Amino acid sequence: MTATSLAAADGGLPPAAAAHADPAAEPFATAPSRAARLLRSPSFMVGAVIVLFWVFCAVFGPLVVPHDPYGDDLLNTLAPPSAAHWFGTDQIGRDIFSRVIVGARPILSVAPLATLVATVAGTTLGLLTGYVGGWLDSLIGRLIEVLLALPLIVVALLVLVALGPSSSTVIGVIGIIFTPLIARTVRSAVLSERSLDYVSAAELRGEGALHIMFVEILPNVLPPILVETTVRLGYAIFTVASLSFLGFGIQPPSADWGLAISENYGMMTGGYWWTVSFAAAATASLVVGVNLVADGVQAVFE
Amino acid sequence: MLARFARQAGRRLGLAVLTLALLSVVVFAGAQVLPGDVGRAILGPLADPDAVAAINHEVGADRPAIETYFTWIGHFLVGDMGRSYTFRTPVAPFVGTALLNSLKLAAVAFVIVVPLSIGAGVYAAMRAGQWQDRAISVVSLSLTVVPEFVSSIALILVLGIWLRWLPISASTRPGTPVLEQLRHLILPALPLVIVLFGYIARMARAGTLEALDSDYARTAVLKGLPQRTVIVRHVLGNALLPTITVVAAQVGYMIGGLVVVESLFRYQGIGSLILNAARGKDFPMLEAGILTVGAIFVATTLVADSLYTVLNPRLREGGR
Numbered sequence: 162m163t164a165t166s167l168a169a170a171d172g173g174l175p176p177a178a179a180a181h182a183d184p185a186a187e188p189f190a191t192a193p194s195r196a197a198r199l200l201r202s203p204s205f206m207v208g209a210v211i212v213l214f215w216v217f218c219a220v221f222g223p224l225v226v227p228h229d230p231y232g233d234d235l236l237n238t239l240a241p242p243s244a245a246h247w248f249g250t251d252q253i254g255r256d257i258f259s260r261v262i263v264g265a266r267p268i269l270s271v272a273p274l275a276t277l278v279a280t281v282a283g284t285t286l287g288l289l290t291g292y293v294g295g296w297l298d299s300l301i302g303r304l305i306e307v308l309l310a311l312p313l314i315v316v317a318l319l320v321l322v323a324l325g326p327s328s329s330t331v332i333g334v335i336g337i338i339f340t341p342l343i344a345r346t347v348r349s350a351v352l353s354e355r356s357l358d359y360v361s362a363a364e365l366r367g368e369g370a371l372h373i374m375f376v377e378i379l380p381n382v383l384p385p386i387l388v389e390t391t392v393r394l395g396y397a398i399f400t401v402a403s404l405s406f407l408g409f410g411i412q413p414p415s416a417d418w419g420l421a422i423s424e425n426y427g428m429m430t431g432g433y434w435w436t437v438s439f440a441a442a443a444t445a446s447l448v449v450g451v452n453l454v455a456d457g458v459q460a461v462f463e
Numbered sequence: 464m465l466a467r468f469a470r471q472a473g474r475r476l477g478l479a480v481l482t483l484a485l486l487s488v489v490v491f492a493g494a495q496v497l498p499g500d501v502g503r504a505i506l507g508p509l510a511d512p513d514a515v516a517a518i519n520h521e522v523g524a525d526r527p528a529i530e531t532y533f534t535w536i537g538h539f540l541v542g543d544m545g546r547s548y549t550f551r552t553p554v555a556p557f558v559g560t561a562l563l564n565s566l567k568l569a570a571v572a573f574v575i576v577v578p579l580s581i582g583a584g585v586y587a588a589m590r591a592g593q594w595q596d597r598a599i600s601v602v603s604l605s606l607t608v609v610p611e612f613v614s615s616i617a618l619i620l621v622l623g624i625w626l627r628w629l630p631i632s633a634s635t636r637p638g639t640p641v642l643e644q645l646r647h648l649i650l651p652a653l654p655l656v657i658v659l660f661g662y663i664a665r666m667a668r669a670g671t672l673e674a675l676d677s678d679y680a681r682t683a684v685l686k687g688l689p690q691r692t693v694i695v696r697h698v699l700g701n702a703l704l705p706t707i708t709v710v711a712a713q714v715g716y717m718i719g720g721l722v723v724v725e726s727l728f729r730y731q732g733i734g735s736l737i738l739n740a741a742r743g744k745d746f747p748m749l750e751a752g753i754l755t756v757g758a759i760f761v762a763t764t765l766v767a768d769s770l771y772t773v774l775n776p777r778l779r780e781g782g783r
Contacts, residue, residue, distance in 0.1 A: 204601065306478075307485045311757050312719025315737060319493040319753060322741045399610050403723055406612045407738060422612060426727065430631070434620055441616040445609045452608040 198461045205457025211450030215443075219265040228256035230263040230416050239433050249435035251425060261439045264416040268447070271328050271411065272397040278336030279343050280390045286340060287347020288374040288382075292355055298348070305341045313338060313400050314407075321409040331410050335400055339393050346389040350382040384462040391455035398451055402444050418444045472769060479765045486757045487539075491532050494746045505548060505744045539754065545747035549740075554751045557736060562755065565721055565732035568633070571645060572652040572717070573710075576659045581706060583660070584667025585699070589690075591672060599664065607661025611654040611723045618653050633730035651728040655720045659713050666709040670702035677701070704774055711767030715760040 199205050223230075228246070234254030242249045248257035290298040308316065313335075320334045354360065355378070363377045404410030405419030413420060418440040425436035502518035503510070519525045538545065544554040580603075587599040606614075623631035629650040635643060674680055675698055683693045721734030729735075733752055740748035 303481070303485065306482050307489060309715065311486070311753065311760070312715055312722070314719040314722050315753055315756060316493075318722070318737065318741045319490065319749065322744060322749065323493050395608055399608060403610045403612060406610070407723065407726065408742070419610075419612070422616060426612075426616065429616070429619060430624065432624075434624075437616050438620065441613045444613045445617075448608045448610065449605045452604060456604060 195461050199457055202457045202460065204453045205461075208450045208453025208455075208457065211446055212454055215265045215269060215447050215450070218262045219269040222263040222265060226256075226259035226262050228259045230255065230259040231414055232256075239428070239436070242435055248439045249433075251421070251436050252428065257421075257435060257439055260416040260421060261418070261443050264418045264421065264440065264443065265447070267328070267411045267415050267417040268398060268401055268405075268419070268444075271331055272335075272401045273394060275332045275335035275401070276339065276390060276394045276397045278332060279339030279393060280386065282336065282340040283343025283389075284347050284379070284386055286344035288351055288378065290344060291348040291351025292370065292374050292378065301341055301344055301348075305345055308338060308341060313396070314403055317400065317404055318407070318409060321404070326404075326409045326412060328411055331401060331404060335397055339397070343386070343389050343393065346385055347382060350385040351378055354378050354381055388455075388459050388462050391451070391458045395448060395452045395455050398448050402448070468772075471772065475765060475768060479761050482761055483758060486761075487536055487754060488532070490750050490753050490757070491535060494750045495528070495531065495535075505746075535750075539751075544751035547740075547745055547748045549743045549745045549748070554748050557748065558733070558751050558755055561731060561733045561736040561752075564730065565718075565725070565734060567644075568648050568652060568721065568725070568730065568732060569655075569714075569717055571648045572655040572659070575649075575652060576656040576663065577710065579656070580660045580663035581667045581703065584664040584669075584706075585671045585694070585702065587664065588668045588671035588675060588702075589694070591668075596668075600668075603661035603664045606657045607659075609657065611658060611720050612727055614654045614657050615651075615724060615727050618650060622653075623650055631728070633725070633728040651724050651730060654724055655717060658716070658720060662713060662716075663706060663709055666706045667702065670705045671698060674698040674702040704771060707774070708767050708771050711763045714763045718756045718760070 232255065234250065236254070237246075237250055238252055238254040240246055240250040240254070246256050246258065248261060251257055251260070286301065290301050316338055317331070317334045321330055324330050351374075360373060360377060363373050368377070401410055402419040405417050406423045408423060411417040411420055413424070421440040422437050422444075425433070425440075428436050502515035505518055506515055516525070535545070542555060544558060546552060547554050547557065550557070583599050583603070587596040590596045619631050622629050630647045631650060633647055633651045635647050639647075680693060680697050683697045684690075688696075718734065721732055722738050723734070724730075725732040725735035726738050733756060737749060737752040737756070739745075740752055
């Protein structure tokens with residue numbers, strides 16, 4: 162997932178672009194040793210295993226689950242965990258184990274897509290503001306101030322009420338809100354690159370601004386973009402899950418975890434703990450996993 | 464120097480006002496321009512066109528957006544937040560009551576989290592690199608990223624239902640003694656505490672490490688002061704400065720968290736006001752709630768920045 166966002170982040174550059182960059186600018190020269198350091202970091206590995214597990218469930222879940230996650234069984238509602246239903250059944254008798262496994266898919270499509278949108282747009286904007294500067298730069302600065310003045314959830318609510326909740330709106334809203342935040346990171350990385358010799362050399366060669374931004378500078382600012390993207394992915398999952406819980410994110414009858422908790426938390430006081438606990442544990446493990454990965458990436462690339 | 468300070472304060476205030484003005488445009492656009500047909504958005508696709516037109520006229524959606532905006536913001540500035548579509552009464556009293564309730568909840572959360580996280584951060588810094596430091600950082604990092612509704616579920620199940628230590632409903636009957644009211648707020652405050660703990664502890668740790676590494680701290684150690692004295696007298700003051708801004712910046716996050724927590728614990732605060740307005744498409748209520756929240760955030764940031772400047776002589780000189 163990180164690899165796809167990265168590939169998209171460089172705007173589909175040919176592989177030759179990397180070789181084209183100044184060899185003195187390091188990211189590619191040290192890439193293997195960085196990967197080795199990541200693999201040696203225990204917290205990164207734990208995080209990676211958790212995330213890969215859920216990615217597996219998201220991709221193959223529907224093929225491996227023991228029951229139909231959407232099939233109700235009105236004679237067997239709210240059954241506690243048993244050999245037949247490992248995690249019990251919900252209010253209309255659906256198998257919770259199957260729903261938790263399949264429920265990885267909606268959140269693992271919406272959150273990464275939102276992050277991808279923000280990474281592509283934010284990288285472009287950051288390159289522009291960092292390299293070109295001027296009024297665009299101050300405009301973005303102000304925009305970030307305004308965006309940060311409101312909690313993410315509240316902005317998202319406002320837009321989702323106006324446009325009506327749907328997965329694609331959620332992707333758009335989170336993508337747009339994260340764009341200036343990623344742009345800010347990219348911008349500051351670009352600012353420290355633009356005074357380097359390879360940029361002046363390209364300018365002297367008469368290269369156009371677009372070439373300098375996307376072919377010369379971009380490969381050299383990939384590490385901070387990678388770090389920011391993984392961190393943002395964690396926030397995106399947090400936000401999508403919360404929005405689904407509030408009823409403004411992923412919509413029924415999806416097996417989404419946030420949605421499952423919102424449908425069932427009223428049952429908790431009745432002693433039906435299994436209707437919410439497993440979805441809650443799944444959400445918690447996914448966000449913690451992604452953030453352990455982000456933490457490891459951050460430690461190695463910064 | 465005083466003149467420079469005043470100029471700085473004036474600049475900050477100007478920026479804050481500008482941010483608020485932009486914010487009001489964003490909120491207005493979100494609530495009145497984005498839905499396109501406001502009347503249709505409220506009444507749904509099957510409603511009678513005449514009813515839709517009547518609503519549009521009532522809220523002013525049939526006039527140019529610019530005109531409506533200035534009417535709206537003009538009334539807002541003198542305290543008239545409009546009338547709720549749902550309750551057919553002025554919005555302002557609802558916002559006032561909700562704000563007060565949220566303030567109580569937020570205060571309980573801050574009272575728990577600030578000493579706890581600063582203590583943990585300072586302790587981690589003093590044990591930097593050892594297992595205690597590592598444990599605090601992994602635990603706080605992991606707790607910080609768990610959405611409030613998830614930690615709420617765990618807290619309700621364990622503390623509220625199995626152990627029965629804390630009441631699981633946040634609201635109390637009128638006339639309940641203050642202490643009992645506060646007891647009802649502890650469980651809803653804990654999810655907020657869990658998220659905030661990591662941020663504040665991390666800042667406190669970084670600030671303490673930096674202060675410990677400074678020349679004045681080294682001098683204090685070298686002249687033979689006991690570690691306790693060095694920490695309390697020389698390190699803490701400097702270490703906690705940046706933490707103040709972090710705590711203030713979390714007010715914004717806190718309000719987002721309140722939306723989730725208040726709805727889960729059925730507590731009548733500003734968060735549940737915004738959520739209910741969103742669910743009921745009560746746009747005046749929604750606008751008022753969101754703008755109030757934004758204003759609070761901008762104001763706290765302003766105060767925190769000023770406090771930071773006042774407490775930090777180097778910034779007062781206009782050094783950075």
